[in-house]
Amino acid sequence: MATLSEQQIQDIIERVNLRIGTVANGQGAKLRAEKQLEAAEQVELGDGIYGAIDEAVAAARRAFLHYQRQGLEGRKAIIASVRASMLENAERLAEMAHAETGLGRVTDKILKNRLVTTRAPGPEDLELEAVTGDQGMMVTEFAPYGVVGAITPTTNPTSTIINNTISIVSAGNAVVFNVHPSAKAVSAENIRLLNRAIQAGGGPPDLVTAIPNPTIDSAKEVMNHPDVALLLVTGGPAVVREAMRTDKVVIAAGPGNPPAVVDQTADVDKAGRDIVAGASLDNNIICVDEKTTIAVDTIADRLVRSMAQNGAYVLKEHELKRLERVIFQEMGPPRKPGVINPAFIGKNAGVILAEIGIQVGDDVRLVVAEVPQEHNLVWTEQMMPVLPVVRVKDVERAIELAVKSEHGFRHTASIHSTNVQTITNMALAMNCSIFVANGPNYAGLGEGGEGFSSFSIASPTGHGLTRPRSFSRERRITVVGALRIV
Numbered sequence: 001m002a003t004l005s006e007q008q009i010q011d012i013i014e015r016v017n018l019r020i021g022t023v024a025n026g027q028g029a030k031l032r033a034e035k036q037l038e039a040a041e042q043v044e045l046g047d048g049i050y051g052a053i054d055e056a057v058a059a060a061r062r063a064f065l066h067y068q069r070q071g072l073e074g075r076k077a078i079i080a081s082v083r084a085s086m087l088e089n090a091e092r093l094a095e096m097a098h099a100e101t102g103l104g105r106v107t108d109k110i111l112k113n114r115l116v117t118t119r120a121p122g123p124e125d126l127e128l129e130a131v132t133g134d135q136g137m138m139v140t141e142f143a144p145y146g147v148v149g150a151i152t153p154t155t156n157p158t159s160t161i162i163n164n165t166i167s168i169v170s171a172g173n174a175v176v177f178n179v180h181p182s183a184k185a186v187s188a189e190n191i192r193l194l195n196r197a198i199q200a201g202g203g204p205p206d207l208v209t210a211i212p213n214p215t216i217d218s219a220k221e222v223m224n225h226p227d228v229a230l231l232l233v234t235g236g237p238a239v240v241r242e243a244m245r246t247d248k249v250v251i252a253a254g255p256g257n258p259p260a261v262v263d264q265t266a267d268v269d270k271a272g273r274d275i276v277a278g279a280s281l282d283n284n285i286i287c288v289d290e291k292t293t294i295a296v297d298t299i300a301d302r303l304v305r306s307m308a309q310n311g312a313y314v315l316k317e318h319e320l321k322r323l324e325r326v327i328f329q330e331m332g333p334p335r336k337p338g339v340i341n342p343a344f345i346g347k348n349a350g351v352i353l354a355e356i357g358i359q360v361g362d363d364v365r366l367v368v369a370e371v372p373q374e375h376n377l378v379w380t381e382q383m384m385p386v387l388p389v390v391r392v393k394d395v396e397r398a399i400e401l402a403v404k405s406e407h408g409f410r411h412t413a414s415i416h417s418t419n420v421q422t423i424t425n426m427a428l429a430m431n432c433s434i435f436v437a438n439g440p441n442y443a444g445l446g447e448g449g450e451g452f453s454s455f456s457i458a459s460p461t462g463h464g465l466t467r468p469r470s471f472s473r474e475r476r477i478t479v480v481g482a483l484r485i486v
Contacts, residue, residue: 047196048191048192048194048205048210049191049209049210050209050210052211053176053218053221053222056176056210056211057176057222059205059209062206063204064144064146064174067174068144068172074202074203075122075172076122077202078197079166080122081198081201081203082117082162082165082197083117083122085193085194086194087118090110090113090114093186093189094106096186096189099186100183101155101186101346103155103285104283104285108282111281112156112286113158115447115453117162119446119447120163120167121166121467121468122170123170123468125468126141126142128141128142132483136479136481137482139476141477142472143172143473144171144473145230145472146230147227147229148174148229149223149232150175150234151179151231151233151234152178152180153183154180155383156282156286157190158187159455160234160456161187161191162194163454163455164455164466165208167470167471168468169207169208170468172472175209176209177191177209178210178214178218178222179210184212184213188210188212191208194208219239223248229249230248230250230471231243231248231252232471233250233252233253234253236255237254237255240254240460251471252460253457254409254411254459254460256287256291256457257381257411258287258288258292258406258411258412259290259291259293259294259405259406260294260413261395261402261415261417262294262299262415263296263299263395263398263415263416264298264395265417265419266416266417266438267416267418268299271438272303272309273306274440275290275293275416275440277311278290278414279385281440284346284384284385285383286442287411288412288441288442288445290414290441291381291382291387292377293389293390294390294401295391295392296398297393300389300391304389308368311364311365312364313353313358313360313364313367313368315367315368315369323356323369326352326356327382329341334374335373335374335379336376336379337376338380340382346384347385348385349367350364352385366386366387367385367387368387368389369387370389370390371388371389371390373405375390378390378401379405395417395419395422399426399429400429402426402430409459410430411432411433411434411459412432412434413426413435414435414436415436415437416437433465434465453465454466454467458470
């Protein structure tokens with residue numbers, strides 16, 4: 001995909017600021033996150049926020065009909081405006097998301113907002129495909145669906161909304177969001193900013209809409225609304241099942257429990273550093289984050305030492321026993337998922353360790369626990385920076401355990417190895433939407449790795465990382481016996 005240079009981004013920001021009437025100064029003073037949330041909740045309607053789902057869908061439908069007449073060049077201008085606005089507001093939205101949800105780290109949320117803003121594909125993803133031959137010419141083009149209904153999570157509220165908007169609007173659609181109730185204020189503010197940016201770029205109002213107080217019932221209303229043509233669900237299994245009961249096209253993101261395997265050929269020091277960075281990103285609430293590390297026994301000691309040297313606190317056995325009583329509501333039988341205590345989801349490592357009397361600085365980003373392979377942590381998507389490390393005899397057993405503990409979600413997995421055949425064997429065995437070799441898992445999202453970014457990873461429905469083409473209908477045009485000019 002085409003990426004924007006820093007100068008292009010700055011030029012766009014200046015143009016957008018002139019049209020919106022704001023002043024961009026990367027250092028500008030911001031309201032504290034709590035005051036931002038209070039202001040967002042006070043101004044409930046307007047800029048795409050409507051009082052009821054019917055109103056939000058009707059407005060999006062009107063916007064879509066207008067938007068159809070703008071063409072690809074119009075879409076490009078709108079998406080450039082969106083990117084500029086979201087870069088400008090990345091920090092403020094991150095602060096608001098953290099204040100409202102209590103999850104993750106502000107610095108990591110800023111990274112996520114910037115990542116999706118710059119690396120999510122735009123209208124260039126829809127370049128036509130042409131085939132010519134003795135029989136004439138065939139062209140494949142990509143048509144919009146109309147109004148898309150999108151369900152978003154509390155874990156990645158702003159990055160998901162930004163990413164979804166860029167993909168869905170680039171494909172020529174409008175979108176109605178039913179956001180997670182625990183992130184409704186920051187999500188509403190995000191949608192207001194998107195609407196202003198779209199209009200600043202020459203687009204219609206209400207191309208992106210939502211309601212101020214989303215509920216389970218409003219989510220069902222979006223899913224079953226006759227004017228919603230396609231559903232994008234980024235949430236838990238229950239909401240995915242609800243969407244699949246409808247008669248609509250569904251793109252559904254699902255759970256993950258990503259394992260990271262480290263074999264005897266790996267650069268062990270780098271593997272330890274990468275895994276700590278990946279597993280601790282936004283305190284492990286991202287579905288692609290490493291949830292389990294499986295290490296070949298001969299390098300396991302070195303790997304754990306590397307983790308300790310790169311921001312991890314390694315638990316002693318008696319400390320693990322105390323921590324289990326804190327982070328689990330119920331551990332359950334061996335080799336089965338436990339029930340995580342929601343009070344500690346997305347909290348800093350230091351907050352979790354303080355519950356068992358261990359005081360550490362904020363530079364400690366991850367808690368590491370050596371456990372047997374049947375331990376519940378291995379089989380549970382913990383969504384907190386507590387990472388189990390399992391020792392196995394050889395890489396074959398490591399891959400076997402990785403496949404089983406991932407539960408067949410086919411979401412994300414990684415390996416640290418310099419053996420090409422071993423890397424290939426694990427990639428084949430996992431068959432995931434994202435597979436990373438020799439890097440943190442977030443490299444598979446385009447952060448420190450190649451490729452585009454997406455925060456709706458639709459493994460259950462087979463779409464993988466969503467992009468504008470995911471929200472398009474293919475249209476073939478065939479001209480028989482003509483337009484072959486060679």
